[in-house]
Amino acid sequence: MTAGRLLLLIPLAYLAIFFLYPLFSILERSLGGESGYGLEPFRVLLNDPYYLGRIWFTIWQAVVSTLLTLVVGLPAAFLFARYEFPGKSLLKAVSTLPFVMPTIVVAMGFTALFGSQGIVNSALMTVFSLDDPPVRITNTLTIIFMAHAFYNYAIIVRIVSALWSNLDPKLEHSAKVLGAGPIRTFYHVTLPLLLPAIISASLLAFAFSFTSFGVVLILGGPQFSTLEVSIYELTAKLFRLPLAGALAVIQLAFTYLFLLLYSRFQEQSVVPVNLMPQEATSRRAKSWRDKVFVLGMVLVLLTMLSPLIALVVRWITLDGGFGTAQMANLFSDERGSYFHLSPVTIIWNSLRFALMTVVISLVIGTIISYFISNSKRHWRTIADALVMLPLGVSAVTLGFGYIIALGRPPLDIRGSWIILVIAHSLVAYPFVIRSLMPVLKGMNPNLKEAAALLGATPARVFLLVELPLIAPALLVGATFAFAISMGEFGASLILVRSEFTTMPVAIFRFLGLPGEANLGMALGMSCLLMAVVALGFVAIERFRYKGVGGF
Amino acid sequence: MPILSASGLYKAYDDEMVVNGVSFSAEPGELLCLLGPSGCGKTTLLRMLAGLDEPDAGTISFDGRSIDGLAPQQRGFGLMFQDLALFPHMDVFGNIAFGLRMQKLPASQVQTRVHELLDLVEMSGYAHRKVHELSGGERQRVALARSLAPEPKLLMLDEPLGSLDRALRESLQSQVRRILKEVGVTSIYVTHDRDEAFTMGDRLIFMNHGDIIQTGTPEEAVANPADGFVARTLGFKNVLTGLLVSDGETLKIECAVGILSVPKPPGLETSEGAELTLLIDEKGITMSASSGTATGDSLQGVITERVFRGDWYELRVQVGNGELYCHVLADAVLNLAQTNQNVVLNIDPNFIRFLGGGG
Numbered sequence: 036m037t038a039g040r041l042l043l044l045i046p047l048a049y050l051a052i053f054f055l056y057p058l059f060s061i062l063e064r065s066l067g068g069e070s071g072y073g074l075e076p077f078r079v080l081l082n083d084p085y086y087l088g089r090i091w092f093t094i095w096q097a098v099v100s101t102l103l104t105l106v107v108g109l110p111a112a113f114l115f116a117r118y119e120f121p122g123k124s125l126l127k128a129v130s131t132l133p134f135v136m137p138t139i140v141v142a143m144g145f146t147a148l149f150g151s152q153g154i155v156n157s158a159l160m161t162v163f164s165l166d167d168p169p170v171r172i173t174n175t176l177t178i179i180f181m182a183h184a185f186y187n188y189a190i191i192v193r194i195v196s197a198l199w200s201n202l203d204p205k206l207e208h209s210a211k212v213l214g215a216g217p218i219r220t221f222y223h224v225t226l227p228l229l230l231p232a233i234i235s236a237s238l239l240a241f242a243f244s245f246t247s248f249g250v251v252l253i254l255g256g257p258q259f260s261t262l263e264v265s266i267y268e269l270t271a272k273l274f275r276l277p278l279a280g281a282l283a284v285i286q287l288a289f290t291y292l293f294l295l296l297y298s299r300f301q302e303q304s305v306v307p308v309n310l311m312p313q314e315a316t317s318r319r320a321k322s323w324r325d326k327v328f329v330l331g332m333v334l335v336l337l338t339m340l341s342p343l344i345a346l347v348v349r350w351i352t353l354d355g356g357f358g359t360a361q362m363a364n365l366f367s368d369e370r371g372s373y374f375h376l377s378p379v380t381i382i383w384n385s386l387r388f389a390l391m392t393v394v395i396s397l398v399i400g401t402i403i404s405y406f407i408s409n410s411k412r413h414w415r416t417i418a419d420a421l422v423m424l425p426l427g428v429s430a431v432t433l434g435f436g437y438i439i440a441l442g443r444p445p446l447d448i449r450g451s452w453i454i455l456v457i458a459h460s461l462v463a464y465p466f467v468i469r470s471l472m473p474v475l476k477g478m479n480p481n482l483k484e485a486a487a488l489l490g491a492t493p494a495r496v497f498l499l500v501e502l503p504l505i506a507p508a509l510l511v512g513a514t515f516a517f518a519i520s521m522g523e524f525g526a527s528l529i530l531v532r533s534e535f536t537t538m539p540v541a542i543f544r545f546l547g548l549p550g551e552a553n554l555g556m557a558l559g560m561s562c563l564l565m566a567v568v569a570l571g572f573v574a575i576e577r578f579r580y581k582g583v584g585g586f
Numbered sequence: 587m588p589i590l591s592a593s594g595l596y597k598a599y600d601d602e603m604v605v606n607g608v609s610f611s612a613e614p615g616e617l618l619c620l621l622g623p624s625g626c627g628k629t630t631l632l633r634m635l636a637g638l639d640e641p642d643a644g645t646i647s648f649d650g651r652s653i654d655g656l657a658p659q660q661r662g663f664g665l666m667f668q669d670l671a672l673f674p675h676m677d678v679f680g681n682i683a684f685g686l687r688m689q690k691l692p693a694s695q696v697q698t699r700v701h702e703l704l705d706l707v708e709m710s711g712y713a714h715r716k717v718h719e720l721s722g723g724e725r726q727r728v729a730l731a732r733s734l735a736p737e738p739k740l741l742m743l744d745e746p747l748g749s750l751d752r753a754l755r756e757s758l759q760s761q762v763r764r765i766l767k768e769v770g771v772t773s774i775y776v777t778h779d780r781d782e783a784f785t786m787g788d789r790l791i792f793m794n795h796g797d798i799i800q801t802g803t804p805e806e807a808v809a810n811p812a813d814g815f816v817a818r819t820l821g822f823k824n825v826l827t828g829l830l831v832s833d834g835e836t837l838k839i840e841c842a843v844g845i846l847s848v849p850k851p852p853g854l855e856t857s858e859g860a861e862l863t864l865l866i867d868e869k870g871i872t873m874s875a876s877s878g879t880a881t882g883d884s885l886q887g888v889i890t891e892r893v894f895r896g897d898w899y900e901l902r903v904q905v906g907n908g909e910l911y912c913h914v915l916a917d918a919v920l921n922l923a924q925t926n927q928n929v930v931l932n933i934d935p936n937f938i939r940f941l942g943g944g945g
Contacts, residue, residue: 481671484638487658488665489685490736499684503675 039493043406046399046422052446053457054425057436064439065280076281086265090285093261096176097244100183104240105233107184107339108191114332115192116199119319127192128572130336131514132343134189135522135568137539138249139546140561144342145182145254147349149173154345174256182250185339187240190515194236195229197511198473202228204316231473238297239469242290242426248525262286263429270435283432290427294420343565350558378541378560382567385521385538388456389571392520393513395460400467400512401505405497407468408475422468425461430525433458437530452535458526463519467512474508475501514575521568538564589614589772590635590740595644597630604630605641606796612740612772617763619787620776621819627796628776629668632742635774636665648740659688664738664771666746670729672717678704678728679713685736703731706765723754730762734769741766741773747782759785780821792816813941814863823911824866825941833858842908844885848935863941870937871912873901873923874930885910885931892923899923903931 066076080086115127133141148154149172156168163169172178206228210220226233248263260268262282269279320329337344403422407415425433437458442449478501486496502509524539531540538560545557588611597605605627612618620628633639635646637658645654653661664685672681682703686696704710707727712720720728726746733741747755747762763786766773775786783790784804792799792807792815800812811817814825828841837848839862846864856862887905899914901923910931914923923929 479669479671481667481669482673484636484658485665485667485671485732486673486684487638488636488661488663489732490659490662490688491684492659495688500673 042402046403049399050422053441054428054461057433057440058428060440061432061436062280062284065276066284076277077285080278080281080285086282089260089262089265090289092259093245093263093286094289096179096183096259096261097241097247100180100187100244100247101237101241103180103184104187104191104244105237107335108188108236108240109195109233110332111188111192111336112195112199114329114336115196116202117204117317118325118329119317120329120333124573124577125569126333126336128569129340130192131189131518131572132340132565132569133185134187134515135518136186136343136561136564137522137524137542138253139524139543140346140539140564141182141186141342142249142253143349143558143561144346145178145185146173147345148342149178154348173254174258176255176259179247179251179255179259182254183240183244183247185342186250187243188339190239190243191233191236193511193514194239194470194473195232197470197507198232198477199225199229200316201507202316231477234297234300235469235473238294238423239426239466241293242423245290245293246286246427246429248429248431262289263431266429267431283428287424287427291420291424294423294427295416298416298419298423346558347562347565350555350562378563381536381538381541381560382563384535385564386567386571388452388459388535388537389517389520391456392459392463393516395456396464396467396516397509397513399460400464400471401509403464404468404471404475405501408472419472423465426465430458430462430523431529433461434526434529437526449530450532455527455530455535455537456520458530459520459523460516462523462526463516466515466519467509470508470512470515471505474505478504510575514572517571517575518568521564521571538567588612590646590648592631592635592646593644595631595634595646596642597627597634597639598642599630604796605634608644608793608796608798610791610798610801612774614772615767615770616772617766617786617788618774619783619790620774620793621778621780621783621787621790622793623778623819626793628793629744631793632665632744632774632776635740636663636742637661638665662736662739664733664736664741666729666733666741666743668744668746668748670725670746672725672729672732674717677713677717678709678715678720681717681728682731682735684732689736699735700731703735706734706768707731708761722750723758726750726758727761730765734765734771737769738771741771743773743775745776745778748777755782756785762786780819792819811865811941814865817865817941822865822867824868824871826864826866826908828862828864830856830858830860830862837862839864843887843905843910846933846938848938851940854940865939865941866910866933867937867939868900868911868913870934871910872932872934873903873912873914874932875927885933887929887931889923889925889927889929892925903929905931 066073111130115123136144146153149170150156151168151171151173156170159165159169160167172181202225206224207220210224211217215223245261246263247261248267251259251261252264252267263286266279266282266286269275269282320326407418407422410418437454438449441447441454448454482500482504483496486500487493491499522539523537524543527537527540528543531537536544542557542560542564545553545560591609591611593609595605595608596603608627608631610618620631622628630639634641637653637656637660640655645652647653648661673684676684679700682700683696686699691699700713701710704713707730709724709727709731712724712728715724717725717728729746730743733743743762747758750758759782775783777783777786787804789801789803790807791801792812794815800807800816802810807816808820811820811822814827817825826841826843828839828846830837831840831845832838833850833856835850837850837856839846839848841864848864885905887903887910889901890904890909891902893900893902894916895913896916898916901912901914903910903912912931
């Protein structure tokens with residue numbers, strides 16, 4: 036067991052060097068040291084009604100966004116967990132796409148769809164011969180909520196359907212036999228059993244809405260500002276670093292508070308259940324009611340994807356028609372080259388960073404989850420909340436921290452691509468933990484004991500019994516890690532050297548350049564990003580059916 | 587020379603004593619039945635033997651050597667869990683082969699041994715079924731085969747047939763006993779069912795509230811139940827406690843059903859005012875229709891329940907503040923044994939036994 040404990044040093048060292056050290060460096064720079072502000076910035080912030088208002092707004096918009104995300108996500112999770120239908124794995128892959136899209140691309144998609152000259156308004160104006168665009172949701176709260184739900188529903192779908200698809204349908208059947216209708220069955224049987232996964236997923240959705248930056252800044256317009264946006268404004272526009280640092284600490288404190296509440300609640304909600312293999316729980320839609328449900332949900336999911344579809348449409352119709360010139364531009368080394376990088380190199384950069392992020396996050400996430408789920412109860416809650424803390428730090432803050440802390444001796448890795456992969460994995464590994472934890476805690480403890488009694492050492496118990504049982508959850512974690520790395524923008528923009536440009540950074544750069552051609556390049560690269568990520572998801576899904584994740 | 591001996595085992599959870607100073611031993615090849623109600627500490631005792639829980643005090647030795655502090659995988663014991671704990675991600679073959687693979691046996695030997703075991707539990711042809719495709723009885727047999735595969739030196743079975751229907755349970759009981767005896771493994775079988783214990787056990791260990799109350803063969807236990815708890819576990823229904831009101835050649839004992847007169851058995855040391863536990867064999871109770879009042883030592887009562895048992899009826903009779911059960915042949919009962927009927931019971935004192943300990 037002592038040899039096993041040594042493993043714990045890996046994630047501890049990783050967190051200390053790549054999370055705490057940069058974080059403290061940035062705080063020291065803004066609050067401590069020569070400037071000597073100390074606690075003064077906190078006093079200023081907490082006495083200012085404007086910033087108190089920001090805190091309150093950040094919290095409630097995150098709550099509303101999370102609820103909306105659940106409303107969309109749960110039925111979709113049910114669809115993927117319980118039904119077999121043609122094109123299922125493709126639809127599942129495609130519906131996770133929104134999660135990876137850089138904010139700037141999503142904002143483009145929403146504008147292309149709902150803007151005053153967008154597809155929806157143009158269509159409505161033509162059909163009903165209106166003079167003014169009827170749908171006016173740009174720069175409103177509505178579009179912020181919609182965008183958050185759009186971004187995060189994939190989290191709910193992935194995490195919840197992973198557990199749901201392993202739940203024995205006989206439990207639901209017995210409730211029905213005992214006289215419960217579908218709603219009461221869901222409320223009294225399915226919901227309590229799914230709760231660990233639902234809470235896990237909601238927490239992630241909440242954390243993303245809580246630290247939302249791009250969506251609020253670009254789609255919400257000037258009158259809405261979350262803490263993250265305020266930090267950005269204080270840093271980049273008002274140059275009041277001490278206040279920004281203090282606000283970052285406040286945001287982090289709130290995040291930790293939510294995480295602590297969450298892990299308390301999570302602790303109470305886990306019930307060990309016997310998990311069933313996926314193929315034993317899902318079926319083809321046979322009755323007409325099932326068919327209507329499946330068809331309806333597929334349509335809803337396609338509607339969710341409409342901002343992305345709008346982007347593709349816009350790319351194709353740009354400049355009066357889908358010219359071969361656009362495609363040629365994208366793949367030509369000369370005209371389309373960006374800092375002498377061919378698009379192929381950019382795609383390859385994104386892909387290899389994503390693969391390395393997957394490996395690092397899986398290793399770190401698995402070790403942490405394993406130790407936390409096996410530790411004593413009272414410090415389990417605290418530890419669980421602590422290791423999720425990177426979720427509460429924005430990529431932008433993290434990026435600045437890395438520049439300060441990791442660009443000087445003793446550790447100077449600023450010029451290397453490693454720093455980028457590490458920044459990505461720090462955002463990604465909490466997802467691995469959240470995917471794994473419900474399964475690890477819900478596992479029948481007798482299985483491990485049975486293996487030990489049959490002569491398996493702890494290492495072999497893990498490899499032969501636990502690992503295969505958590506494999507589906509690991510795949511979910513891998514999917515997220517891949518997606519996060521592919522779509523990560525903030526930290527990449529700050530940290531990346533031009534030869535390591537990733538796809539989202541390239542899209543951003545193209546958008547910053549004038550002219551239709553560059554807009555076309557940006558749109559083309561966005562569509563390529565979608566295609567590459569969708570292919571990646573399908574590949575991961577395939578991997579599951581090849582055996583490792585057969586259960 | 588016992589192969590397994592446990593002495594002075596204690597285990598408490600959250601200040602509650604679950605196993606309270608238990609000592610026992612098992613002979614090589616013996617099939618011990620651990621009998622007791624839920625929560626009496628049976629499972630905890632097994633887990634300590636298996637090395638899954640550490641005793642707060644006491645030692646366990648096996649084959650002459652202490653095994654205290656040894657990890658479960660180093661003990662070479664087998665445990666069949668109440669919920670079986672079959673690995674859901676492996677097929678039948680994978681489950682049974684698991685322990686063999688842990689011993690690093692070559693694949694060909696694993697193959698042979700698994701098929702041997704499948705034959706033994708009469709499940710040849712099921713090697714590549716998935717666990718969730720099996721019925722309850724099939725799962726029990728796979729779990730048994732899995733625990734037997736690595737040839738454990740001691741096999742523990744924790745109410746392994748608890749969840750099965752009666753017919754299946756009975757057929758599996760004899761099958762399991764046959765297999766265990768064929769293999770010759772020393773086994774501890776936990777159950778709370780008397781019939782199962784009679785079928786399975788060479789020797790029975792009765793446990794209650796974390797203590798061992800009695801150890802012995804089924805015959806010994808039935809002939810001499812140590813106390814009221816053991817008697818009830820063995821299926822005796824007329825277990826009464828009473829106060830000795832008059833000592834002498836004939837004891838007079840006041841119980842809930844009235845005052846009973848019993849000739850003093852030789853060797854019984856007692857004094858007036860002592861509490862005694864009595865066991866009355868149903869065979870010693872005769873019943874007649876109530877005509878007038880009861881005379882002498884007969885007791886008057888009302889039939890409150892009648893259960894048909896095939897050849898005979900079991901009748902529950904309310905007597906005074908207590909109850910007595912008696913058996914009546916089915917054809918003799920037609921007029922007499924209706925519920926709410928008043929009856930007179932006569933107890934043959936020769937069928938009354940005194941038990942040690944409390945009720």
